[in-house]
Structures are given as C-alpha cells and as structure tokens.
Amino acid sequence: MVFVRDTDYLLTMTPLTQFMLKQFFPYAVTIVLGLQINDLAFLLSQNIVLWLLIVAPIWVALCYGTRFIFWKAGWIDHWIR
Numbered sequence: 001m002v003f004v005r006d007t008d009y010l011l012t013m014t015p016l017t018q019f020m021l022k023q024f025f026p027y028a029v030t031i032v033l034g035l036q037i038n039d040l041a042f043l044l045s046q047n048i049v050l051w052l053l054i055v056a057p058i059w060v061a062l063c064y065g066t067r068f069i070f071w072k073a074g075w076i077d078h079w080i081r
Helices: 015-023 025-045 048-073
Strands: none
Touching (some): 025 048
C-alpha cells in the first residue's frame, strides 16, 4: 500500500532548512558540475590558454544557467543578486 501525502515540503521545513536549501543548494550543484567540467577539460588540454577560451565561458554559462533554472522553478527568490 502506497501512502501519498499532498503536502508542500518547503512549508513543512524549518526556516533554517528552507534558507539552506534556497541559498546553498544551487551553488553546490553549480560548483560540483563546474568542477567536473573543469577537471576534464584541463586534463584533456593541459593548456591554460585553451582552458580560458573553452572552460571559462562554460563555467560562466553554467553558473548563470543553474541559478536561472532554480529561479524559474521557484527554489530561489532572485536570479542574480
């Protein structure tokens, strides 16, 4: 038997948990994904100039893109601050 609760989990969390989820989780996702791309690209190229030309724009797009997605989903109150 499966029990399904019709509950907004964000409302049942403590204010501290809500704050941590809204403020730190998007940054954590961005950092983890960005570091994976960073390590892979630097390992393949071993060249700081290529890293700056290829990975730096991806890193910037990833940072803004992740925050935009979380903002559109309603997880965070602001997109860029």
